[in-house]
Amino acid sequence: MLFLSVLHIETATTMQQNLQETITRSLEGNQEAFRSLVDHYQQPAFTLAFRILCDEEEAKDAVQEGFIKVWSHLNRYDKTQPFSSWLFRIIANCSIDRVRKIRRRNEITLEQIEITLERIRTEDPGTTLDNQEIARLIRFLASGLPEKQQLVFILRDIQGMDSAEVKEVLGIPDTLIKSNLYHARKSIREKLEKIYSMERRQL
């Protein structure tokens, strides 16, 4: 058991070292190294972009745009900071720029939302949702909220960023983050309460 945990720690350390080496080689202009960085970070970058944009194609485009920006601004990367934070900040900003441009069609039906909510409520904690369900649910929760509240809610409560990270991405002070989050949660709770009370009445 001890041997296994030591092996696990060693593997993690080696992976971290390899990643650091890849970042250093990318910073030196090595395209192959940069490709492996894209391979490594594309999934978490896509997750972040998807949660902001709620659209698979748009999220892919935002991730692509973000990586291209990263490549062309590699000289601005501060080596003392984690690479992932810098990358996610760029991806988040690309996604936010896109979310402001796109016009969404309101194609979510209450029925679909109710089904997803029911699944989450009744099934075990390990319930898996597909991309469409995730997108529908986030869009439903965030719809009707002002843009800042939507973004703060998505980044803090769904993406799980801490206040400092949200502050860096959105460029707003802590107090504003807290108040936006408070109002967003309040509105969403009210929305959920309406749905649940409707369900109770139907029953």
Add this chain to the structure above:
Amino acid sequence: MNPDSGKQSGDPLDRLCNALHRNEPRLHDRDVIPRKVMETIGNKKQAPSRSAYIPIVRRPVLIFAQRLLTAASVSLLILFGVEQYMVVKKVNTLEERMASVHVEPATNVAARFVRSGFTFTSLPERFLVRKNLIAFQRNDIRSHLESTIKHVQP
């Protein structure tokens, strides 16, 4: 609420957020993004600019130079400040001394001439003008007095 906690609280919003945090959207085709990114980078032929990159070896030198320049600018500011203070102090002392010295009227006149920019060569001419002016004023006063006296006397 912390989505990382993984706890299932009674709050429906917390449950939803936890579920959404746990369920990451899946990227199905993992080759598309790297391929497109590399194509764009290759097409642009845009190598990262190394101009702003400073090798680690040179960094201490740069930091030293930066600090040296900062120290120099601060020293200059202090120097100018002290100099300014000294000048103001000297001017004040001079003014105090000047005020304490008793000045003769003639000296005063001479000082006024000097301040007005008169040269010594122009002095006689200036005096002449002044003299004529005074004479004119005296004559004027005298004629006024005479006319008054005439009026008063029956």
